[in-house]
Amino acid sequence: MATGYDQWVEVATKQMKGKSPDDITWQSPEGIAVKPLYTEEDLKGLESLSAFPGMAPYTRGPMATMYAGRPWTIRQYAGFSTAKASNEFYRKNLAAGQKGLSVAFSLSTHRGYDSDNPRVSGDIGKAGVAIDSIEDMKILFDGIPLDKMSVSMTMNGAVIPILAMWIAAAEESGVKQEQLNGTIQNDILKEYLTRNTYIYPPEPSMRIISDIMAFSSQNMPKYNTISISGYHIMEAGADSVLQTAFTLADGIEYVRAAIASGMDVDTFAPRLSFFFGIGMNFFMDIAMLRAARYLWYKQMQQFNPKNPKSTMLRTHCQTSGWSLTEQDPYNNVIRTTIEAMSAVLGGTQSLHTNSFDEAVCLPTEFSARIARNTQIIIQEESQVCKVADPLGGSYYIEWLTNEIVKGAEKIMDEIEDLGGMAKAIASGMPKLRIEESAARRQARIDQGKDVIVGVNKYRLKDEKLDFEVLEVPDSVRLEQIERIKETKANRDEAKCQACLEAITKAAGGKENLLAAAIDAAKARATVGEISDAMEKVFGRFVATTQCVSGAYSSEYSEASADSAQVIDALRKRTDDFLAKTGRRPRILVTKMGQDGHDRGIKVVASSYADLGFDVDISPMFQTPDEAAKMAIENDVHIVGASSLAAGHKALVPELIEKLKAQGAGEIMVVAGGVIPPSDYDYLYDAGCKGIYGPGTPITESAGKVLDMLEEKYCK
């Protein structure tokens, strides 16, 4: 063998005109050194190698025949506007070949606020369907047989009221609890890490999860009580090793919590499911799913399970929303196809494919069809389903799988040293790792090391949006408020209040919260009321924000002398600004509304500070009024408002108004995030000074911001 390889090195060196194959080894973002060729040699001693799918350690898949026996479930995540509009959308999709439902909720609902709460006026129905009471839930599933349809619900913060309302709605339509089938995300740990749609502090939140597990193990045996999610961790900027490590460590923490609450591992572990995000690193993410299955099997051994299913990782996957571009958006169809292939070759159990317009707006009927058909075509036309784990035994894939196992295990060991994932999260370690990874990724993109076609390479000169953009009208909020009034007017108030008191009592005691909430849901209590009843005991969680520094500029400057010059030039401009005006350019980056995706503002904050700005960061979930107060107190030159959840049209103009009203109209406002180009003029007319969509390099937006500041303050 060795001689064969040596010969190959010779041939390769000759073909590359004297350059050794070692010179083209690629350092992946995970820190894995990938050689240009793998051979049989590389398989030696790999611990994650496995002979058969459907058998321990499950590297090759949880089912023996995989898709040859039954293909993965096409499960598209959707929901917007009112329950009625979402219901119509679901029914059309089911008729067109979709197999399971996956509900996206409004950010207001996620955070446990009713639609009539003034804090959430900009969020209702924007990024998902708004649910206020069981009446909404009944409309949402009208005509959909809940005894047959598996329903997945992305809900983490307001899990208790939402799950209770779903169960109660099913019961009122004649479906029994034990017939219910589906999954609730219920993964609160990652909310503290990345997505931020939590309500309560970690401790009571973990208790809620245990209550749900206990309730379903007794009453809903077919129900998956948790979907341990790496997706949001990846979307926040984590590489594949970090995604694997943090997701599995979250899983281990839930298992420990359930065991601590007195459950036997085999009563709940078989119902644990996972949710991974699949990005554009094609082979890496195939290997990631294989590695995750192996590692879960290995890690679960510590709990001595008797049922093999307790050690079997089953997962849903979603293609990366982060990889979608606003520029030349039809390219996104191709990206999603590649990512979908990666998930399929990795052996996922169900899959969501993103719509090409999601960097701009919520999916329309048209874009949702293309997304769904992407999966149907892979499943029904490409013949990839015929063989289980077709890449098993590939030198490269098997080696890469093992590398991810090793890398993830190392991080998981660090987490164990910190006392488990809950403690690690409290220490801030995972969050900082993810942010560092995100800042580096941004720097690689900004300097063209990571290519994104249509963004940092082959960019179109004149782009025109030529597809329909879905917009959620503000009337949705008024409709929801009407229905809340109606529901409250028609309910037995005394009974409802008694149910709410029972929840508060359960929160302080040991009674099962979900059971108490089902009674309250039937008595027509609202999501907000049920959440408040628990908040009285639990309190509301306030996040701390940490920010890495130095990662952006170090990654960027390393690239070449040219890019180091770009950084230096910007730094010189901030220095000059200080010399001329007496202080550095000062920017407040803020997130208004209930959208908790803060990767964008953190990358901006950390990078701008690296460029010599003084950067103020606001707390999450600000109202425009609060953001204005902060801008004024900190006396910033400019406010950068980030919006990823369609609230910009209400929130950005309101912020500008509030600043003006307090005499601070000279503080400029710019916006970034997912903003459809068709809204640009509207925002400019409202006084917004700049809009930086996804894919704008930090160096470019910082340059433009400096142009404006110099024009205003240095002349």
Added chain:
Amino acid sequence: MQKDPSYYIQGVLDNNRLMLSRTITLIESTLATHQDIARRVINELLPRTGKAVRLGITGVPGAGKSTFIESFGTMLTKLGFRVAVLAIDPSSTRSGGSILGDKTRMEQLAVNDMAFIRPSPSGGSLGGVARKTRETMLVCEAAGFDVIIIETVGVGQSETTVASMCDFFLVLQISGAGDELQGIKKGVLEVADAIVVNKADGDNVTRARLAKKQYETALHLVTPSSPNWMPPVMTCSALEHRGLEEVWETIMKHKDIMTNSGELQKKRQDQAMSWMWFLVNEGLERWFYNHEETQKLLPGIKAGVEQGKIAPTRAADDLVAVLGKKDLLF
């Protein structure tokens, strides 16, 4: 930028948030023209200052300073006090920029109308921070705030600097592995008016009590700065809002004792005096280094010292002699 001092003075006295904020910007400016206006503003406002409780808070990173201020400040506003928080964040030595994230940990207080929180980048020198913070504190007092909280990260000499402008200096600690005293500098113990062991919650309560004992012992070995005040050690949980009233009561008790014994007045006089001398030193230094004659002499003398041709003592004498040349002084 407005140049007329009365514009700022009126704004501050009217307790206008925007004007207060802009006045602080003026104070923080590195431009001589801005500092000039700022000085005139402060001079006019001085008679309106001095009524607030000046509270300095320090603690190692991770001691929970921001969380403490969030809970403590919120409690004070509920008691009817208006609270100003001045937080100093480190600037990067490489880029000069900074991340000012204090308010993300003071979510409630940040939106509270009774509170004003101003995070400031440390910028270049410690002396700069000291000047800006002190003047900002005075402006906040003139705007009618009842309690001024100055937060500083426990690095370098910043604690003693902050202590030198406060009535009460609170050192926040957390319990750790048992050798808590490793984490506290003797200089900090000497200026502390109280040590508060934070995060006495959950399974940490016992450890916090143990830490309290250790600090008490350590404090006994340090001579108290006042004959009438033995700095107490307390425990609290900012997270669970426990022990905060006791901290406030202690600060009030300290104030009564210090006021009645005349020490508070004396302390503030001393602070003002050492502040004046600090400024004189700073002014002299600036004058000296920027002086034409110094600039002229320096390269030659520096080279001489570096090459060992001139003794450092002689070199210093020669440079300082610049000050003695009569014709240069005027």
